[in-house]
Amino acid sequence: MAVMASALLGTIGVVSRSLMDQGMGPMQIAAARFAVTAAVLGLALVLFDRGSLRIRLRDAAVLMFFGVSKVLCDILLFTSQAEADLSVSALLLNTSPYYVLAFAVIMHKEDLTRPKVAAVVLGFLGCVLVSGVVGGASSSMAGIAAGASAGLLYAVYTMGGRIASDRGIGTLTSVFYMFLFGTAFVMPVSILSGWDVTLDVGIVSDILVIGVMMTLVPFLLDMKALSMTDASAVSVAMATEIVFAAVVGALAFGETLNVMDVLGIALMMLSVAMMGGLIRRRSSGSLRGTLPAPAYGQEMYRHADADDDQESSEPVLLHEEDHAYRERGPH
Numbered sequence: 394m395a396v397m398a399s400a401l402l403g404t405i406g407v408v409s410r411s412l413m414d415q416g417m418g419p420m421q422i423a424a425a426r427f428a429v430t431a432a433v434l435g436l437a438l439v440l441f442d443r444g445s446l447r448i449r450l451r452d453a454a455v456l457m458f459f460g461v462s463k464v465l466c467d468i469l470l471f472t473s474q475a476e477a478d479l480s481v482s483a484l485l486l487n488t489s490p491y492y493v494l495a496f497a498v499i500m501h502k503e504d505l506t507r508p509k510v511a512a513v514v515l516g517f518l519g520c521v522l523v524s525g526v527v528g529g530a531s532s533s534m535a536g537i538a539a540g541a542s543a544g545l546l547y548a549v550y551t552m553g554g555r556i557a558s559d560r561g562i563g564t565l566t567s568v569f570y571m572f573l574f575g576t577a578f579v580m581p582v583s584i585l586s587g588w589d590v591t592l593d594v595g596i597v598s599d600i601l602v603i604g605v606m607m608t609l610v611p612f613l614l615d616m617k618a619l620s621m622t623d624a625s626a627v628s629v630a631m632a633t634e635i636v637f638a639a640v641v642g643a644l645a646f647g648e649t650l651n652v653m654d655v656l657g658i659a660l661m662m663l664s665v666a667m668m669g670g671l672i673r674r675r676s677s678g679s680l681r682g683t684l685p686a687p688a689y690g691q692e693m694y695r696h697a698d699a700d701d702d703q704e705s706s707e708p709v710l711l712h713e714e715d716h717a718y719r720e721r722g723p724h
Contacts, residue, residue, distance in 0.1 A: 396633055398611035402724050403637025405607045406479035407645050409471045412599050416590045419471035422603070423464050424576065424583040429604025430723070431572040438569060445566045452560055453570070457578075459553025460571035464579045466546035469539045477536025478648045480639035481523055484661050485540030486724070487635060491516055492548035508667065516664035522657030547724075568612070568723060612723040635662055 412422050438445050448456070473482040491513055497503040523537075550571070557567035590596065635658055642648035650658070 394614045394617050398614035399634035400637045401607050401611045401614075403479075403483060403634045404641050405603060405724070406474040406482065406638060407641055408599050408603045408607065409474050410646070412596065412603070413471075413475055415596050415599075417596070419468045419475065420579065420583045420586065421588060421590065422471050423467035424579045425600040426467060426604050426608060427464055427572050427576040427579060429600055430608045431569065431576050433605055433609060434565070434569045434572065438565060442565070445563055445569070448562065448566060448570060452557070452562060453574075455553070455556060455560070456562075456567060456570040457574040459550050459556075460574035461578045462546050462553065463550040463571055464575035466543045466550060468579075469543035469546065473536045473540035473543060475536070476533045477540060478639075478650070478654075479642035479646070480635055480648070480650065480654070480658060481537065482540045482543075483635045483638035484519070484523060484658055485537065486543050486547060487661070487665050488516065488520065488541065488544035489548040489551060490665060492545050493551055496548070496552065512664045512667040515660050515667070519657040519660035519664060522653045522660070564616070608723050615723075633662075635665075 409419075409422055412425075413419075417425070435446075470482060470486055473485065477485075494503075494509060494513070498505055520541075553571065554564075554567060558564075639648075639650060639658065643650075
């Protein structure tokens with residue numbers, strides 16, 4: 394199921410480029426994607442789990458910050474997909490574990506072990522090869538810069554999911570409000586910047602596909618996969634998104650990869666798979682999830698806050714698949 398999710402995410406460039414060909418810019422595409430995702434998920438919560446819509450006021454500001462980070466990440470991702478090969482954009486987005494590791498080392502004094510150093514070195518070499526420093530660039534530097542920036546902001550968004558978890562906010566709740574606040578931020582800016590696109594059948598169908606099939610469906614597939622297998626195995630499957638993006642780019646747009654690109658992508662996939670396993674192992678750090686998470690199958694209990702308006706003080710049972718998913722969140 395994680396591979397299926399990666400396949401859907403790997404094809405998002407086809408839809409984003411289709412929308413660009415129809416006159417939409419990266420900001421407008423991000424606004425439409427966020428609006429559809431928030432609307433569909435919000436409707437589902439209203440119908441099936443209204444309790445998940447409750448949040449504390451002090452948590453709203455936190456979710457708003459990380460929601461804005463995610464929408465800025467999407468704008469940069471779509472910009473990268475317009476300027477660079479789809480495989481390069483997917484690769485640079487998946488550099489987020491390196492930023493997460495850097496945050497962990499700087500903020501929480503996590504040990505920088507040899508396996509982590511090896512993973513970072515492999516990833517750095519892969520980025521160097523793909524960027525064209527060796528052998529010449531196959532993508533524009535603007536696209537590469539946008540993709541790398543998207544990876545950084547995706548790491549910030551990833552940390553937001555873990556902070557929400559530590560505050561006792563459910564996965565669906567945090568994802569819904571991040572997308573809702575992201576929509577509230579980007580939609581007015583997008584309209585004021587000049588939304589002159591006519592919403593015909595083609596554009597609406599593409600928007601629905603990118604908001605549902607390429608956001609919510611991968612989200613649900615990832616959650617299901619994490620409930621069935623080990624989180625590190627899922628992280629390896631997630632790395633195949635780069636391969637799917639390369640195949641789609643070649644078939645749909647005739648993009649070609651030189652030897653350096655292929656070698657760089659291979660090194661990055663190996664590094665991402667290594668990082669996916671490393672950051673999910675047990676750690677004593679305070680920001681669980683951005684640091685290694687507990688092993689799959691172990692259950693953790695968290696008492697509700699005294700001012701959470703809960704009638705019962707019984708512990709809330711959280712399973713590891715819920716914790717592990719928040720390390721990634723929907724793309």
